[in-house]
Amino acid sequence: MGILSGKRGLIMGVANERSAAWGIAAAAASHGAELAFTYQIEGFRKRLEPLAASIGSSLLIECDVAEDGAIAKSFAELSTSWDSLDFVVHAIGFSDKSELKGAYYNTSRQNFADTMLVSAFSFTEVAAAARKMMPNGGSLLTMSYLGGVRTSPNYNVMGVAKAALEASTRYLAVDLGGENIRVNTLSAGPMRTLAGSAITGARHIFRHSEKHAPLGRNPDIEEVGRAGVYLLSDLSSGVTGELHYVDGGYHHIGVPSEDVE
Ligand code: 0WE
Numbered sequence: 183m184g185i186l187s188g189k190r191g192l193i194m195g196v197a198n199e200r201s202a203a204w205g206i207a208a209a210a211a212s213h214g215a216e217l218a219f220t221y222q223i224e225g226f227r228k229r230l231e232p233l234a235a236s237i238g239s240s241l242l243i244e245c246d247v248a249e250d251g252a253i254a255k256s257f258a259e260l261s262t263s264w265d266s267l268d269f270v271v272h273a274i275g276f277s278d279k280s281e282l283k284g285a286y287y288n289t290s291r292q293n294f295a296d297t298m299l300v301s302a303f304s305f306t307e308v309a310a311a312a313r314k315m316m317p318n319g320g321s322l323l324t325m326s327y328l329g330g331v332r333t334s335p336n337y338n339v340m341g342v343a344k345a346a347l348e349a350s351t352r353y354l355a356v357d358l359g360g361e362n363i364r365v366n367t368l369s370a371g372p373m374r375t376l377a378g379s380a381i382t383g384a385r386h387i388f389r390h391s392e393k394h395a396p397l398g399r400n401p402d403i404e405e406v407g408r409a410g411v412y413l414l415s416d417l418s419s420g421v422t423g424e425l426h427y428v429d430g431g432y433h434h435i436g437v438p439s440e441d442v443e
Pocket of ligand 1: 372377
């Protein structure tokens with residue numbers, strides 16, 4: 183028995199065992215949830231299969247959110263196995279790497295549109311599809327980063343997309359509140375994931391955040407996972423539209439104390 187016992191959830195965005203989405207999936211499974219996963223392309227399925235198997239899941243569905251109609255199709259496929267759904271974790275974002283450096287004003291029209299579509303709009307499409315499988319309410323969770331609220335070097339158009347994603351969370355919370363579907367964002371501090379590794383200046387961001395965070399460190403995927411479980415479970419039944427930071431308190435700091443150089 184666990185706080186997610188009897189609940190079914192869909193996890194979107196596991197690339198490997200270091201992914202934030204995997205941290206949430208593993209924690210959710212350990213609290214009793216039954217899970218299904220989506221993957222972007224065949225190559226990711228191979229890596230996902232053993233991870234999913236380790237928590238007793240074999241329900242893996244292809245979903246490249248950049249493709250028109252892919253989200254509706256994936257939920258239709260899910261509905262042939264499950265007649266209802268209790269939660270969804272959306273941990274998907276992408277931008278052209280060449281634009282995650284230098285000046286934000288160099289963002290191209292095409293990459294602005296692509297980044298917004300994949301990193302922000304896809305969550306709105308997920309909400310529209312998921313609600314049809316949530317007759318008794320549910321919980322939708324997406325992932326953000328402080329770069330959506332404040333500037334962070336090189337994060338650029340991803341920060342603009344995260345701002346849109348966080349605003350989408352608030353609008354969706356209003357749209358879906360009457361259906362008892364809650365919608366929240368988890369904003370994690372920097373982690374050594376695939377998404378955060380190949381990044382210009384990653385080491386600076388990582389070190390700066392851990393040095394100035396009240397807890398003196400960045401989060402790991404296990405604690406992101408546990409906070410995710412809270413937001414997905416009935417423990418957070420009164421919480422919606424919320425932006426919840428799991429960053430060791432970093433975002434509260436204006437002027438760091440003098441003893442931290
Ligand atoms: O949201 C993210 C990752 C976003 C991301 C990462 C990549 C790397 C590879 C989006 N698109 C791509 N495209 C690629 O080709 N994070 C919160 C992690 C992250 O990414 C950054 C960061 C941090 C932190 C990018 C620049 C500066 C800081």
